Amino acid sequence: MxxxxxxxxxxxxxxxxxxxxxxxxxxxxxxxxxxxxxxxxxxxxxxxxxxxxxxxxxxxxxxxxxxxxxxxxxxxxxxxxxxxxxxxxxxxxxxxxxxxxxxxxxxxxxxxxxxxxxxxxxxxxxxxxxxxxxxxxxxxxxxxxxxxxxxxxxxxxxxxxxxxxxxxxxxxxxxxxxALKRPPAMSPSSNPQFTLGSLSCSKCHSAMFNSPQYCQHCGRTISVNAPEDISHIGKVGSLKVNSQNLRCGGCTRIPLQMQSYACPSCHSSTSYKNFRLMASTHQSPRPDAKVEDVFKEEIASYESWDQ
Ligand SMILES: [Zn+2]
Ligand SMILES: [Zn+2]
The missing domain is CATH 3.30.710.10 (Potassium Channel Kv1.1; Chain A)
Incomplete structure (x- = not known):
């Protein structure tokens, strides 16, 4: 040896x-x-x-x-x-x-x-x-x-x-x-920006109304982009919107007729009960709080160990 x-x-x-x-x-x-x-x-x-x-x-x-x-x-x-x-x-x-x-x-x-x-x-x-x-x-x-x-x-x-x-x-x-605070932002009734243009096709999710509609009761013009023409009452639990919860900005009655509507983009029909909310309407303005942000310093201190 x-x-x-x-x-x-x-x-x-x-x-x-x-x-x-x-x-x-x-x-x-x-x-x-x-x-x-x-x-x-x-x-x-x-x-x-x-x-x-x-x-x-x-x-x-x-x-x-x-x-x-x-x-x-x-x-x-x-x-x-x-x-x-x-x-x-x-x-x-x-x-x-x-x-x-x-x-x-x-x-x-x-x-x-x-x-x-x-x-x-x-x-x-x-x-x-x-x-x-x-x-x-x-x-x-x-x-x-x-x-x-x-x-x-x-x-x-x-x-x-x-x-x-x-x-x-x-x-x-x-x-x-x-995260729980997001649903109110999703609810059109609490969203002052809710318009006719917020309603979208249940199939392809693109805008259902590209042109103004007229209130079935008072004849008021419901413009696509005017929040004062239309509002939503009650809570929305999901992205689905029933047009029976919509109210005319003039007569406060239900402006849209109870029928199916043909999508201008994909041509499939959506029942008045099954509109969807456009993505832009329910997006949270503030990003979610993340584990990566809230625990940033602790994560960084461990990462530095391996460097
Ligand atoms: Zn009306
Ligand atoms: Zn469609």
Whole structure:
């Protein structure tokens, strides 16, 4: 054995929360500058430092869990027989352990590997947020928070508080609240810009009326672009408009006849009950609040970790 080989395969002793690990240090130094510095820097006044040299003088890593360390060992030093047989697999908990230590010890390749493997496992929205925060993973924070905001299931306040903390829960509720404020903007009755031109074909969604109509009761001209000629009463739950809810600007009665109308664009007919609102009428003037905006700083701080 040359002296170089014996250096590579020498071992050091770590003590992690009461468990002694005897491992060759070379892959620690290859993957982590922190360890490279630790093993190669002569200590002031301790040129003959014995730290890590034997069981009685291990390098003590008390802030870490033995299970996490064991999982990292599996990835740093996989046993050839496990790799060959395909038995080289880690559980979700083990990958989280690898992620934890590789993040703290700045082992970038190991960290990316752990994130990649965990992303292939089914993480819940709450797990994504929790892991994102514990290990600075911007991608999971965005995914998890967006899932919680948009999914149908509603969570109990205590559940949100437990998994996300009060401040995050409050911000998510605020985002959802902003989204809820959109329907009034969609309702033509509260929209002063509602006109005959706001009614569109149920099939092709283009404007149903390109020319003025005349009120069936008072004969008033209902212009395509004049909000004062026509209004809408009651709430609109969807984009569908029933012309029975329309009122003439002159006589306040229903201006349009109860019949089907032929679309000037696609020529299919739309019943007076089934007009649609033109897109321009129901568009929200303000963009929705987004997870990416509300949590911008936190996302940026995690993204900067990987740069
Ligand atoms: Zn009228
Ligand atoms: Zn049409």
């Amino acid at each position: 040359t002296s170089e080989e014996s250096t590579v395969w020498s071992t050091v002793f770590f003590k992690v929360k009461g468990t002694i690990f005897q491992v060759p240090p070379h892959r620690f130094t290859e993957h982590s500058e922190d360890f490279a510095n630790m093993f190669h820097m002569p200590r002031a006044g301790h040129a003959e430092s014995v730290e890590g040299k034997d069981k009685e003088h291990p390098i003590v890593l008390d802030d870490y869990e033995a299970a996490d360390f064991r999982a990292l060992m599996k990835v740093l030093y996989p046993a050839p027989k496990d790799v060959i047989s395909g038995a080289y697999t880690l559980t979700k908990e083990e990958w989280v352990g690898v992620l934890n230590l590789s993040t703290r010890w700045r082992m970038r390749q190991m960290r990316e590997h752990a994130i990649g493997n965990l992303s292939k496992m089914s993480l819940t929205s709450f797990e994504k947020v929790t892991f994102a925060r514990a290990h600075k993973v911007a991608k999971w924070l965005k995914e998890g928070l967006n899932e919680i905001v948009t999914q149908e299931e509603t969570f109990e306040p205590d559940e949100l508080k437990l998994h996300l903390g009060l401040e995050t829960a409050f911000r998510l509720v605020w985002i959802q609240n902003q």
